[in-house]
Amino acid sequence: MPAAPAADPLVDALVQASFATMAVLTKAAADADLSLTQLRVLAILRDRRLRMTALADYLGLEKSTMSGLVDRAEKRGLLARAPNPDDGRAVDVLITVAGAEVADRGAAEVARALAPLTGALPPADRRRLTDLLVRMIGTPLA
Amino acid sequence: MPAAPAADPLVDALVQASFATMAVLTKAAADADLSLTQLRVLAILRDRRLRMTALADYLGLEKSTMSGLVDRAEKRGLLARAPNPDDGRAVDVLITVAGAEVADRGAAEVARALAPLTGALPPADRRRLTDLLVRMIGTPLA
DNA sequence: TATTGTTATACTCTATAACTATA
DNA sequence: TATAGTTATAGAGTATAACAATA
Numbered sequence A, B: 001m002p003a004a005p006a007a008d009p010l011v012d013a014l015v016q017a018s019f020a021t022m023a024v025l026t027k028a029a030a031d032a033d034l035s036l037t038q039l040r041v042l043a044i045l046r047d048r049r050l051r052m053t054a055l056a057d058y059l060g061l062e063k064s065t066m067s068g069l070v071d072r073a074e075k076r077g078l079l080a081r082a083p084n085p086d087d088g089r090a091v092d093v094l095i096t097v098a099g100a101e102v103a104d105r106g107a108a109e110v111a112r113a114l115a116p117l118t119g120a121l122p123p124a125d126r127r128r129l130t131d132l133l134v135r136m137i138g139t140p141l142a
Numbered sequence C: 001t002a003t004t005g006t007t008a009t010a011c012t013c014t015a016t017a018a019c020t021a022t023a
Numbered sequence D: 001t002a003t004a005g006t007t008a009t010a011g012a013g014t015a016t017a018a019c020a021a022t023a
Helices: A009-031 A036-045 A052-059 A063-075 A097-118 A123-138 B009-031 B036-045 B052-059 B063-075 B097-118 B123-138
Strands: A079-083 A091-095 B079-083 B091-095
Touching: A009 A036, A009 A097, A009 B009, A009 B097, A009 B123, A036 A052, A036 A063, A036 A079, A036 A091, A036 A097, A052 A063, A052 A091, A063 A079, A091 A097, A097 B009, A097 B123, A123 B009, A123 B097, A123 B123, B009 B036, B009 B097, B036 B052, B036 B063, B036 B079, B036 B091, B036 B097, B052 B063, B052 B091, B063 B079, B091 B097
Parallel strands: none
Antiparallel strands: A079 A091, B079 B091
């Protein structure tokens, strides 16, 4: 009998695939001199304008953490703060033109770096995997 | 035409699923008062004894980073250092009984917390997804 | 009073560079 | 000389707590 709890093969595969994917994403971010979180923020703001709190909730971070992240990205000219027109307390965060360019290059690099992984499967299997992942993600976490 | 590069549906699904999985793993680690990296180290050493360098390579970290990680885990009684019998320069890292217990509880918590995600699919789809992920991961990265 | 965001503080994670000890 | 590991240092990411401004 194994000392460790019996493993669920799907859990194992999902965790391993996630670590492999995160390694690729982290590397792609580092190539752009960004942390994974920074690249993620840029990707999220690529086509949205969000308040600090909404962004923090989206990422599962504390608002004080968001302040630091936005501070650093703002200093680099990738993001900008703007007052929220409807709530005097709120601060909107926007991506700059330079930030959008970095986000686009990052997304392209992610797709390129992930290709050896995703491209390993024949087209029919790629479609099946995509469908299964989408259906799995679609289920909200408890 | 979209301003952002055209997205690959599989890349998108994989990235989203990975972030969702990482969020669960990070939360499970935090519940045990560990960082994700610490929990991962414990999981790796659950049934192995590795030298510092091997561990660092495995995790994709610098050796100095490993020193810090092992220092903190050792201080908490979760890991221990031992001289390598074959190489006077090398240091082996071992998991302690307390560390193994924490690792087991963490693994169980990960499986439990991931259940809403993995359990969303019927058994046949779970098997298909597992198979596809395993085949995808099996391909070494470029 | 409650919410939004910032600031102060502390700790972990991470890397680079310089160092010691062994091979 | 080359490799294994530690230490010093620095910066980013993260959280908690206290605070100011607005609702």
